[in-house]
Structure formats: C-alpha cells, structure tokens
Amino acid sequence: xxxxxxxxxxxxxxxxxxxxxxxxxxxxxxxxxxxxxxxxxxxxxxxxxxxxxxxxxxxxxxxxxxxxxxxxxxxxxxxxxxxxxxxxxxxxxxxxxxxxxxxxxxxxxxxxxxxxxxxxxxxxxxxxxxxxxxxxxxxxxxxxxxxxxxxxxxxxxxxxxxxxxxxxxxxxxxxxxxxxxxxxxx
Numbered sequence: 519x520x521x522x523x524x525x526x527x528x529x530x531x532x533x534x535x536x537x538x539x540x541x542x543x544x545x546x547x548x549x550x551x552x553x554x555x556x557x558x559x560x561x562x563x564x565x566x567x568x569x570x571x572x573x574x575x576x577x578x579x580x581x582x583x584x585x586x587x588x589x590x591x592x593x594x595x596x597x598x599x600x601x602x603x604x605x606x607x608x609x610x611x612x613x614x615x616x617x618x619x620x621x622x623x624x625x626x627x628x629x630x631x632x633x634x635x636x637x638x639x640x641x642x643x644x645x646x647x648x649x650x651x652x653x654x655x656x657x658x659x660x661x662x663x664x665x666x667x668x669x670x671x672x673x674x675x676x677x678x679x680x681x682x683x684x685x686x687x688x689x690x691x692x693x694x695x696x697x698x699x700x701x702x703x704x
Contacts, residue, residue, distance in 0.1 A: 551621055557673035563622035565666060566613055566677070569684075570624055571634035572662065573610035576655055577603050579639050583648040586641075595645055595698060602652070602691050609684045616680055636662045649699050656692040663688060 541553045551559060580603035587596035614624035625634070632639060637655040642648035663685040670678045 566617050567625045568634045570610055570613045571631045572636045573606050575635040575637055575639050576606040589645050605687055649695055653695040656688050659688045
C-alpha cells in the first residue's frame, strides 16, 4: 500500500525525505520502478515490446535495401538506408534497455516479430519502390510513436522522453526519404 504524500515543511510540493527514504527501501527488487511509477507497467511493457519489434523489422528492411540498392543513384541512396538502419538499431537498443529497467524482458525471438511489428517487411524491387516502402514505414512509425507518447502522458516521464526522441528521428527519416523520392519516379 502506497503511503500518502505528506508535504515537507520546506516545500508544500515535495514529499518529506523520510517518506521518500522509507519507500525506496520497500520492494527494492523492482529496481527503477518505485511506488511513484504511475503507469500500467504490464501494458507499457507490452507496448514497448511491440515498438521493439517494429524497430527490428525496420532495421532488417533497411539493411536489405542497403545491400540490394543498384543503379546510377544507388550509392547515395544506399548510404541513406544504412544510416537509417543504424538509427533504427539504436532505437531498438534504447527500447530494450527501457524494458529491462521496467522489470520486463525484451521479446527478441523472431517468432511472432512480424505480427507484433506495426510496420511491414516489404522487400521492394526498384530503388524508388524501396524508398517508398521505407517512407510508408516511417509514416506508420510516426503515428504509432505519437499515439504512444500521448497514451503514456505524464505517467512515465522517462519512457515518454525516450519515445519523443525516437519520434523526432522517425520524422527526420521521413523527411529524408520524401526528398529522395522526388528524384525517383518509376
């Protein structure tokens, strides 16, 4: 049972230090998840695992496109694909780390990864199709992360900040791909 917050004599907005100290000793096995954690941890872990699957599928799609890119403009486009693949891997790593911090386990088994992912794995046959499919995936990721950020709100500020940073990267990726697409019309 969570103890009520009692204002400190120094500040009416802060819990007194003795209460904070006492709560820190309770349920110590939870690590970073303290009594003040206000979100539904089980649901947040499920949503983060879905986001993890999404990022891994994006890494795989970008890597395939990086290796399969060919044609007169393929070198610069392939470099963009590789940069995005590395960014998506960084996102996956951050999400997996946060899952562990919240006392969960990152679901890294390939089994079911595509069903948990918000984006699809589309191989693409031409450079323009690869760019287009990656842009579609980025747009899906943008909407997914925006909804996740709104859902989590202020109940888990650490996860919210992480997701907002990932969202900003996904928006930058979409902008990059949109610019590339203007040069490639089938």
